[in-house]
Amino acid sequence: MFLAVAPFAPTYGSRSSNQQGKVAELRLELNSGGKKDKNYSAKKIALKKIVANMTMSNNDMVALFPDVIGCMNLPSLEIKKMCFLFLVNYSRMKPEVALKALPILVDDMADNNPLVRALALRTISYVHVREFVEATFQPLKRLMQDNDPYVRKTAAFCVAKLYEHDKKMVENSDLIDRLNRMLKDENPTVVSSVLASLVDIWGRSESISLTIDYVSASKLVSILADCSEWGQTYILEALMAYVPQDAAEALLLAERIAPRLSHQNSAVVLTSCRVILYLMNYISGEKHITSLCKKLSPPLVTLLSKPPEVQYLALRNAILILQKRPEVLRNDIRVFFCNYNDPIYVKVTKLELMFMLTTKDNIGVVLAELREYATEIDVHFVRKAVRAIGKLAIKIESSAKQCIDTLLELVDAKIPYIVQEATVVIRNIFRKYPNQYESIISHVLRNIDDLDEPEAKAAVIWIIGQYADRIDNSDGLLQDYLATFHDETVEVQLALLTATVKLFIQRPTKGQQLVPQVLKWCTEETDDPDLRDRGYMYWRLLSTDPATAKQVVMGQKPPITAESEKLDPRTLEELCLNVGTLATVYLKPIHQVFRAARPRRLLPSPALQRSPVEDGTGNMLDYNPPTANMPAASTSNSGLATITTTGDPITPVNAPPPPNLPIPAPNSVAASGPSNMNEAADAADAYFSGIGSQQMASLDLGDVGGGGMPQSQYVVTQNQQQVYQPHLAGGAATGELLLL
């Protein structure tokens, strides 16, 4: 049957007479038939047309509300369902009309057909109107003890729905206690629904805590096999509320959950991964951990034969799990090679994973593969592949030469974006391995004219400056760039400034004409504060003591590393407690993406194997939850899990206070224009001369890069990798957030 559908019109407001006519026509049709129409077929057809028009014709159908309610009591389940659907859709727009349906729904909740009881309960609890919510409470209590499991499961979800409508009203009633008691239900589907409902309530409440003891957890695991795939997922999610008090118990549960990893539904698989990874925090013994890790690998790889969206999710989670448990995914790296037809988001994620899994033993295969990717059509992907080659050179020292050779071969193809990308990574290679691969400088400079992107230009300028003494025409090359100094981006200007100074220090005769010119531009003819500051700094350095200037500018710098993909331990821990969720796609601290999400942390227990934050970089004190929230082995009289409305809300995790950095006292330098330039310079001089030698020492130049971290190393960050044209990459494709 074909249903007429009003044409789609995106403009709201004025309704054409045509649509007015349509409403009148449908009303007539709905009220036609009369007594002859025994099976109400005319009404059914009219209702079907109304439902069909509901979504597609901008709420014109709301005018038919009273007529639809008139049909609600007809003895046909088919009609009832359509009327209820209409009610759910429009009750918020016309609450006063909707009220007329309330008695019918209340009656139906006492119908002797379980499907009708459940339908009525489900419908009434969707209606966000106060009278409806209030009218649900009493019947709901009865239906939670219905003798039909289908009704009971519907009632279980209904509590969470009411909680969404009116928190206070639910908290002041005994509904949550009743829900708790339903955990003893003999029907596994009901139990899993109760758990889903409890977890949902928990997620939206500050004042409710959810705890499960071992006996209950064990019982839940035993009913897993009897639940639907969705029910299994709900139970597994709820198991995250169990805090093992004993390593052996944790191990036993993990082993009993492991068979779920062979389920066809990826939600069951990934949620099982989450629970097992969580339990591993409480399991002692290298052997057990290794054996569990081995069980996690094959299912993750198998998810790669699922639809691309699920593959993507599996890959993002693999990146996460690999950082937490490097033992996982020790299998052949080749399963992560890209297929030509993989969607771009899958390819890019595979690339990241390949980078992480590359070792000196398999780098040959990986490089050959990356070279292939560098010839593909998608520019974004090609760039990432080239980046990856450069990052591998930094990651695996023994294979750096091999990587560089691959890069140079690619550069020879003279495809502009490859050349630019390669230039950037070669600069990083020089920073990582000073004085080793400078023989390739001439090779890189051959393509200097092809560079037009700021990052690539800045990279090549850095190379020229750093190796000014080895490049014969370094001054000439710089001069070419300086000719367009004012048209360049700040990034390039900064690079030019530094490179010119380096040139002057290394080859004073060649640089002496350039330096004053550049310093003048940077200090007098720019608006950019960084450029000015750096210009002044060099100026003073050079004019005060050239020997010191040389030490400072050309001094040894700590090498960079490629291990930046690593999430900080705290984020890593938090994300591992959320395997399979949306946050794992973004791989960012959860509160950054989902502000409303209730934080999850590893709760302490005698069995907890390591301190929650491994490196000690975080502040343990404000990280651990208040011990008052520690679940004392659940003494609940009411069944498997308890959800309590205690007056002891879990304090939200606060970000640690910013570290106290020695910040020099602000002074009143206000160098706002050329007129008071000299004045400002004098003031600055006065300030610096006033700083005692001790204060200077406390600035501790040796530690600049590390910012107080135990190891002072620069990192090639993942973000840097994405600096290029994030808008072209489509933001979300690279896991970045797009905010409205």
Next chain:
Amino acid sequence: MLSGILIFNQKGENLIFRAFRSDCRPRLADIFRIQVISNPQVRSPILTLGSTTFSHVKHENIYLVAVTKSNANAALVFEFLYRLIMLGKSYFGKLDEEAVKNNFVLIYELLDEILDFGYPQNTDPDTLKMYITTEGVKSAIANNPTDSSRITQQATGALSWRRSDIKYRKNEAFVDVIEDVNLLMSATGTVLRADVNGQIVMRAYLSGTPECKFGLNDRLLLDPGESSGPSSGRGGGNGLGTSKATRAAAGSVTLEDCQFHQCVKLGRFDADRIISFVPPDGEFELMRYRATENVNLPFKVHPIVREIGTTKVEYSVAIKANYSSKLFATNVVIRIPTPLNTAKTTERTSQGRAKYEPEQNNIVWKIARFSGQSEFVLNAEATLTSMTHQKAWSRPPLSLSFSLLMFTSSGLLVRYLKVFEKNNYSSVKWVRYMTRAGSYEIRF
């Protein structure tokens, strides 16, 4: 969990809008249309804007969208969207714009049933079809309380996928072993990757509540002495080369990993690797598996591609069937990429037909029937138009598709299928093997 389910057509018209929570506002439909459908730069299936996340799947000519707030279980979201597609196919044959437009009421009814407060409920088509019926079928059964109880027991029971009152005069079961063989071969002819994604589909027409046991030539089952248990064997795929060879000779297969239908008792499989289950009625996917060892590649392709100057590319592609001469593959299609600026092509083949498809930038060579051990050759030439801005040709890989009956690339065999039922009826079982090309790519 899910706040709403939306369905759009390609033009961005919102066909279905069902909110399950009050935070799913109607204007979200406009936001999705603007941010995803009409934004060609979006390449991710997940988009988070503020506190709202849109997860979408494109199927046929429609977008299926799940709206979530907060940090939802993404795996569940996508599994559900794919389940919705599967249900649509089961009810309407296929789920596309036309099917949606012809079945608004049924789709809304289904959504109301399979999601409660955004939590997926029973999504099993057999059970759903007992009380959510298509055009013309009366739902009289649901108006009767005793029958309704049967439905509700079914929808919430441990065997939610099977009715108890199924009767067949002739009890039969068909097993299809379908393997997708994936190959990635480098230009120098080395195998970069070869693996098999297998799928076992069963069509069960069995009365009552049959308990089935299913046996494969799974190495871990056949040589239990070799490793201490399934867990230690599954992870360590890279055993000793010699023992691998003897295993292959003994006719057993190493399954890297298996995933099973809801009906399979996973505890049983984990403990002693026995596949035991009560099947749903009719067709279902019993299991999926993956094999990476001793993959038999049905076709060997040897391409020679020479770019002559900037105006011509010469191809010589030889393909040889690597399977027994008693077998034959059907629908063999070889796609040979051509440069984007190809003006015309000429082809000669020793078998089948070759045709240039300019919109795909491919020469498509089709061979309807390809007997085992035979070898065919294609010679072709592509003439290129000259371009002012000459960019190197990216040389995408050559790809194959085919299907080959009675052959499994992994060597997997079904050893038995036993049916136990309290009425002790006899049943007839059939098994069929097929190998298809998954992603079968050869670089040149």
